[in-house]
Amino acid sequence: MGSSETDASKKRAGNAGNGASLAEQIRRDLGRLTPNERRAAHRLLADFPMAGLDTAARFGEAAGVSAPTVLRMIAKLGFASYGAFQDGLKQELAAQRETPLTKGGARPKGDALDAFALAAIANLRATAENVSREEFDAAVRLIADKRRPLHLLGGRFTDPIAAYMAAHLRVLRPHVQHIEGQPTAWFDRLLDIGKADVIVLFDIRRYSDDLIAFAERAARQGARIILITDQWLSPISKVARHVLPAHVPAPSVWDSSAGLLLIVEALTAAVVAAQGDVARDRLEALERLRRGD
Amino acid sequence: MGSSETDASKKRAGNAGNGASLAEQIRRDLGRLTPNERRAAHRLLADFPMAGLDTAARFGEAAGVSAPTVLRMIAKLGFASYGAFQDGLKQELAAQRETPLTKGGARPKGDALDAFALAAIANLRATAENVSREEFDAAVRLIADKRRPLHLLGGRFTDPIAAYMAAHLRVLRPHVQHIEGQPTAWFDRLLDIGKADVIVLFDIRRYSDDLIAFAERAARQGARIILITDQWLSPISKVARHVLPAHVPAPSVWDSSAGLLLIVEALTAAVVAAQGDVARDRLEALERLRRGD
DNA sequence: GTCGAACTGAAATATACGTTACAGGGACGG
């Protein structure tokens, strides 16, 4: 199991890193194959790549040949095993799937700002598509519950997002705490955290050990954790009650937090909607206070 | 495939021909799942659909749960076996492959999150279009100039954006100060601000009087001000050297800061590009420091 | 605090699969 990784990369000998797609390679090598092997190869090309994701036996049956013939064909293509061949197919499929980022506006050149905007837009699309509505609504209900003390905390680059959310939520409800300062100071807060508390955590790669430790402790004390993370899921998801993943890849050395921000802003807007007139009244009261009325 | 017809049609019990995509169905059923099952489901959604094409054991390992938990989740989704589940994935994958790019529309959902995402996307588009490239490049040059002390400051809701930018720029260069605390405390900083200094200010409606006063004083002392504001331009634009406007309207009581974030992230990425290898070296050195080497 | 129900993973089991060995069968050259 774990060993198959090293094996796979070692075994996929003859055809590994060449840029050509697998289908092209098969067409090129078609001459080297025996008649029945060629039938199998044609079958694969005709239903590429799904035929190859079946079992060798079914693949052979669909092509009208036996499983061993399929295996021999695969071997001649340079794969050390049928499994390695399937891994190759999946890899190619995954690579193809991730390219629709360029669909935005057929603008191949564009400057850095345009490139970043396109990536951010793709992230927002993907984020909106992948966030579970159940999780989102459940998070809104927890956050809108004014009796539950609310704590917000983020990692090195995401803590400002937590602060941003806290600044808005403080307007909507009491007991909103943005946990600041050194990680060692965070744990003071744990003294008063229990089953009633809700903690909104932000953690994207590379995930923060301090945050993970904090989350585990808090979870053990019964706090409900809402995790806003990246598409690869921080380990905190293990102890989080609700997980809201954002897509973050960007043409930069750092990931983009636009997806996180989308979730935050949509959450706060939904909290306002959930509270209805109460929120409006509170907002107006606050405005009057600020004006000194 | 032809032979397994009877088995397949018999096994794929609960969810067969409904038009909904598997990913959507999973999101819908997420509520029915136990915590660890949900974790596995999230893993699948995050790496859809490749995670599901692995073996159950590896799938579970990637999600941090055991194989049986994966199996139980699959069962709750209505599949009679893990194999039937994988068949479903392949089928959907094949269907998607045949339609080149029908993704753009045909989505009659339109809940709060979608609405917010659409608004944010429109904002990003408009922002990328309306930001002057000259201003952008000039801002990058100023920010990348390591000899110039850099100060960042924002308003009530935008100050976290300033903190976010500061956190990243601190990695790239020295003399980066995020001005915090009460407005009255800001003015202490003015003592040491002169012609060499650069100030990045964030101000969107409703514009902050304190920020305006601070900007005017700083400008009078010769500091160069980069203003990141909304499409209606804060009054600070009168004293700012460079103005970068973002579009901010959103379906909420508050504006969206996604456009501001886009500008910030694109700026930092451009600064990295402008510094070239120097930035990379600095990043690597910082990584080593953090690891304790 | 105590009880019960539900969740979870370790281990055991059964099944399906890839893989290999082997023998039948056809084609071509002698």
Add this chain to the structure above:
DNA sequence: CCGTCCCTGTAACGTATATTTCAGTTCGAC
């Protein structure tokens, strides 16, 4: 017509995988 070689499928093998069982544990309700 015969013999040799290559191709091919059948059948047996061992392994990896899905699946089931069960006991430990946690969580929530009373």
